[in-house]
Amino acid sequence: MKPNVLVALLVGLVLGFAGGRAVTGPSSPGADSKPTAAAAAAPSAPKPGARPVDPTVFKVPIDGSPVKGNADALVTLVEFSDYQCPFCARADATVVQLQKDYGSKLRVVMKQNPLSFHPRAKPAALAAMAAGEQGKYWEYHGKLFANAKALEDADLEKYAQELGLDMNRWKAALTKPEFSATIDRDQSLAGKLGANGTPAFFINGRFLSGAQPIDNFKALIDEELEKAQALVRSGTPASQVYAAVLAKGVEAAPSRPDNKPEAPATAYRKVDFPADAPSFGPKDAKVTIVEWSDFECPFCSRVGPTLKQIKEAYPKDVRVVFRHQPLSFHANAKPAAEASMAAHEQGKFWEYHDKLFANQRALDRASLERYAEELKLDMGKFKAAMDSGKFRGKVEADAAAGASVGANGTPTFFVNGREFVGAQPFESFKRVIDEEMARADKLLAAGTKRDGLYAKLIEEGLKTAPQAAQGQAQAEPAVQNIEVGNAPSRGPKNAPVTIVAYSDFECPFCSRVVPTLKQLEEEYKGKIRVAFKHQPLNFHQNAKPAAMASMAAHEQGKFWEYHDKLFANQRALDRVSLERYAEELKLDMGKFKAAMDSNKYDAQISADMAEATRVGVNGTPSFFINGRSLVGAQPVDAFKRVIDEELKKKGGAVAADQK
Numbered sequence: 001m002k003p004n005v006l007v008a009l010l011v012g013l014v015l016g017f018a019g020g021r022a023v024t025g026p027s028s029p030g031a032d033s034k035p036t037a038a039a040a041a042a043p044s045a046p047k048p049g050a051r052p053v054d055p056t057v058f059k060v061p062i063d064g065s066p067v068k069g070n071a072d073a074l075v076t077l078v079e080f081s082d083y084q085c086p087f088c089a090r091a092d093a094t095v096v097q098l099q100k101d102y103g104s105k106l107r108v109v110m111k112q113n114p115l116s117f118h119p120r121a122k123p124a125a126l127a128a129m130a131a132g133e134q135g136k137y138w139e140y141h142g143k144l145f146a147n148a149k150a151l152e153d154a155d156l157e158k159y160a161q162e163l164g165l166d167m168n169r170w171k172a173a174l175t176k177p178e179f180s181a182t183i184d185r186d187q188s189l190a191g192k193l194g195a196n197g198t199p200a201f202f203i204n205g206r207f208l209s210g211a212q213p214i215d216n217f218k219a220l221i222d223e224e225l226e227k228a229q230a231l232v233r234s235g236t237p238a239s240q241v242y243a244a245v246l247a248k249g250v251e252a253a254p255s256r257p258d259n260k261p262e263a264p265a266t267a268y269r270k271v272d273f274p275a276d277a278p279s280f281g282p283k284d285a286k287v288t289i290v291e292w293s294d295f296e297c298p299f300c301s302r303v304g305p306t307l308k309q310i311k312e313a314y315p316k317d318v319r320v321v322f323r324h325q326p327l328s329f330h331a332n333a334k335p336a337a338e339a340s341m342a343a344h345e346q347g348k349f350w351e352y353h354d355k356l357f358a359n360q361r362a363l364d365r366a367s368l369e370r371y372a373e374e375l376k377l378d379m380g381k382f383k384a385a386m387d388s389g390k391f392r393g394k395v396e397a398d399a400a401a402g403a404s405v406g407a408n409g410t411p412t413f414f415v416n417g418r419e420f421v422g423a424q425p426f427e428s429f430k431r432v433i434d435e436e437m438a439r440a441d442k443l444l445a446a447g448t449k450r451d452g453l454y455a456k457l458i459e460e461g462l463k464t465a466p467q468a469a470q471g472q473a474q475a476e477p478a479v480q481n482i483e484v485g486n487a488p489s490r491g492p493k494n495a496p497v498t499i500v501a502y503s504d505f506e507c508p509f510c511s512r513v514v515p516t517l518k519q520l521e522e523e524y525k526g527k528i529r530v531a532f533k534h535q536p537l538n539f540h541q542n543a544k545p546a547a548m549a550s551m552a553a554h555e556q557g558k559f560w561e562y563h564d565k566l567f568a569n570q571r572a573l574d575r576v577s578l579e580r581y582a583e584e585l586k587l588d589m590g591k592f593k594a595a596m597d598s599n600k601y602d603a604q605i606s607a608d609m610a611e612a613t614r615v616g617v618n619g620t621p622s623f624f625i626n627g628r629s630l631v632g633a634q635p636v637d638a639f640k641r642v643i644d645e646e647l648k649k650k651g652g653a654v655a656a657d658q659k
Contacts, residue, residue, distance in 0.1 A: 057205035057249040058193055062109045062242075064182065066129075066137040069099065069107025072238035074228035075204055075221050078109040080190045082198040083125060083144040084118035084151060086538065090613050091199040091211035092145045098217055105225060110141065111186040113198050117299045117423075120151035123174075125183055127156040130173035136163050149538060204228070204242065205249045213480075214614050268461035269405045271414040273321045274394075278340075278349040280311060281319030284450035286440035287433050290321045290414045292398070292407035295337060296330035300411045301357040302423040309426045310433070317437060322353070324398040325410050332363035334395060334508070339368040341391035342382045348375050396512060396633075403509070403632030416440070417458035479627040480615040484531040487608070488550075488559040491521065491529035496650040497626055497643050498529045502612045504620040505547060506540035511567040512633040513621050519636055524643060532563065533608040535620050542573035544605065549578040551601035552592045558585050 060078045079095065081088045099106055112129075114121030124144050131140035143159040144151065160170045173179070190200065193207070201208040201217075204224040208217065228241045236244050271290050289310070293300040310318055324340075326333035336356050343352035355371040356363065365386070372382045385391060402412070406419065413420040416436045420429070439460070440453060448456050482500050501517070503510045517530055534550075536543030546566050553562035565581040566573065575596075582592045595601065615624070623630045625642045 055206065057245060058202060058207065059246045059249040060189075060193065060202045060205055065186070066110045066132055066141070067107060068110075068138050070104050071107070072241075073105055073107035074232070074238060074241050075102070075106050075224050076109060076242045077106060077221075078111060078202040080111045080113040080186065080195050080198060080200040082113055082115050082118055082121045083128070083141075084121040084148060085115065085198045086148060087211040088199045089145045089148045089538070091201075092142075093610075093613060094211065094214050094217060097214060098221070101218075102221065102225075106221065110137075111190065112183045113187050113190045113195070113200070114183065115198060122183065123153070124151045124156065126174050126179050127160070127170075129179045129182065130170050130176075131160060131163065131165060133173050134165050134169065136165060139163050204245045211613070268417045268458060269414055269419060270458055270462065271405055271417050272401070273323060274397075277321050277323060277398075278344050278353070279319055279321040280350060281314075282316060283319065284453065285319035286317045286444075286453065287314070287416055287436045288319045288321065288454050289420075289433075290323060292323050292325040292402040292410060292412045294325055294327050294330055294333045294410040295340065295353075295356040296333040296360055296363060297327065297410045298360065299423045301360055303411050304354070304357050306423070306426045306429060310429060313426075313430070314433065318433060322349070323402060324395045325402045325407055325412070326395065326399065327410060334392075335365065335386075336363045336368065337395045337398075338389070338391045339372070339382075339386060341394055342385035343372060343375065343377060345385065345391075346377050346381065348377060351375050399509070400512070400633050400635060404634055404638065416454070417461050480624055480629070482611070482615060482624050482627055484529070486604070487531045487533050488554050488563075489529055489531035490560060492526060493529065495529040496527055497524070497646045498531065499639075499643075500531045500533060500624045502533050502535040502608070502617045502620060502622045504534075504536050504540055504543045505550065505563075505566040506543040506570055506573060507537065507620045508570065509633040510621045511570055514564070514567050516633070516636050516639065520639055520643070527647060528643065532559070533612065534605045535609055535612045535617060535622070536605070537620060545575065545596075546573045546578065547605050548596060548599065548601050549582070549592075551604060552595035553582060553585065553587060555595060556587050556591065558587060561585055 062076065062078060065078075077095065077098070079091075081092075095108055099108060112125040114125050128137055128140045128144060131137055140159060140163060143162070147155065147159070157167070157171075160167060193200075193202070195202075195207065195209070197209065199211060203217070203220050204227075206220060206224065208220055224245075228245070231241055231244055232238055273290055291303075291307075307320055310320065324337040326337050340349055340352050340356060343349055352371060352375060355374070359367065359371070368386070369379070369383070372379060405414070406412075407414075411421075411423060415429075415432050416439070418432065418436065420432055436457070439457060443453060443456055443460065444450070484498065484500065487500070499517070499520075501513075520528060521530060534547040536547050550559055550562050550566060553559055562581060562585060565584070569577065569581070578596070579589070579593070582589060612622070615629075619631065621631075621633060623639075625639070626646045628642055628646070630638065630642060
């Protein structure tokens with residue numbers, strides 16, 4: 001059930017990323033769901049290090065929306081956001097900082113885009129609008145983003161009380177039809193503008209997608225500020241600048257007259273899968289759909305009936321392949337995935353798959369065994385597979401492969417390598433399947449053999465996809481300037497390659513990459529330095545205390561030993577356990593406890609998190625290899641590719657096994 005993004009999404013996600021993606025576009029910083037209208041002006045030269053932004057100016061009305069800032073601000077930032085979206089919460093911190101930095105030159109306008117798979121997003125938006133009726137929209141808005149995991153009715157009421165609102169008036173306002181109508185209007189506008197994921201921004205009408213680094217925002221704001229100042233110098237009143245800028249802008253695309261869903265953007269990936277992965281449909285099908293899914297994700301279960309429709313409608317032409325992406329905040333998703341593979345071993349994957357999705361609230365071990373019994377599986381074999389972790393490696397390999405192609409939320413599909421995100425209706429799938437079948441028919445007519453069709457379809461897709469889509473799939477983010485500072489690190493300070501990791505001790509994906517980093521340190525001995533920075537995700541309750549404990553151990557020269565204990569014991573990160581690990585390492589317990597009790601390292605951890613937001617980290621683990629981004633618990637070869645490129649730049653040798 002993002003990020004871009006970021007994210008992502010982990011995130012995420014969360015590669016360790018936060019799960020859940022918009023039906024028509026991911027809520028991640030990498031989304032870049034670019035509007036398709038022609039550019040309204042020639043592009044300006046981008047500032048050094050900044051990501052180029054489409055010069056198109058879109059007409060984005062602000063009437064009737066909450067506004068923060070002066071009417072004569074020269075730059076207007078319009079945000080489409082969702083209060084339950086973790087990437088939006090991170091972006092909000094960036095927007096707050098931008099308003100501090102630009103003062104009266106920047107005003108912010110909020111548009112509501114509560115995504116369908118965030119059940120508390122719309123109630124939260126209505127609550128904020130009801131607070132706005134009493135002049136407290138932005139105060140309430142801030143509380144929502146500060147408490148994005150607590151958006152139940154009782155929580156929303158508590159925030160209203162804390163702001164001193166007239167509670168009777170506030171409660172009555174929650175049901176006002178005009179507020180729901182405003183949300184509908186905002187969402188319709190977002191769709192027409194191509195802003196289908198959250199967060200999405202329009203800066204003086206120019207589209208910027210996702211929780212991007214603050215420098216990307218500043219580059220665009222500075223560019224628009226120069227244009228606005230030129231308008232003022234030529235006689236345009238400051239209060240009329242936004243209207244003047246938009247006067248020559250592009251109108252939002254009208255809704256489709258047939259009310260049919262738009263086909264998703266044509267963004268292709270090279271998507272492989274193991275020969276023994278669970279699948280249905282012919283192996284030489286014209287269309288292969290690879291799905292990354294999570295048995296505890298409610299949005300994944302919703303797509304089940306659609307997949308059955310696809311099977312019935314295209315029995316000879318479509319193959320569906322299932323791969324696992326158990327999200328870190330779904331405690332039972334990984335055991336369920338392993339159980340499904342134990343059923344697959346006995347030829348009953350899809351029957352077991354259906355039972356899991358039909359019983360998502362009962363995925364404990366006893367329930368998993370009961371479903372196996374109901375399917376008359378060999379229980380001795382099933383239990384042995386579960387107890388031995390026989391299929392754990394396959395599940396983890398699926399998750400890593402998903403992360404490498406951008407499947408950081410669930411469900412994510414690739415139709416002949418073409419990204420297709422979310423639990424979309426059959427008609428949306430049908431549109432893409434039919435387009436891909438047409439591509440397949442052309443290749444077959446040209447002589448492509450059926451057994452090589454899938455590979456050829458992806459190869460051709462990567463060649464012929466629109467440049468924007470290819471850029472999204474393949475372009476590498478700008479190199480970031482990241483100082484190690486006083487972060488824990490090991491390896492020579494003058495090493496030609498520095499890897500900075502942003503990580504979370506409660507994130508299972510972060511723990512998976514620990515052996516990879518150790519392997520790299522051994523193979524590139526003396527050539528790489530590894531630094532650790534903290535990014536405790538807000539839905540991991542014990543991640544921040546664990547981060548503080550690791551810094552208390554660092555103070556006593558035992559960071560890495562403590563780091564290893566935390567990752568080896570991710571399910572036991574309460575205060576008692578944190579102290580026990582310190583005792584096992586023979587730390588000075590008085591000093592350790594004092595550091596914990598005083599929150600001595602809170603500022604450093606917060607600084608790491610702020611830096612992570614600045615450089616576009618939206619999920620864990622995220623790495624910067626000499627400033628080059630690498631996201632997720634990727635295989636060792638993915639790290640080696642970047643390390644070797646960096647060593648060559650510096651005239652160094654590659655790893656011993658490649659000499």
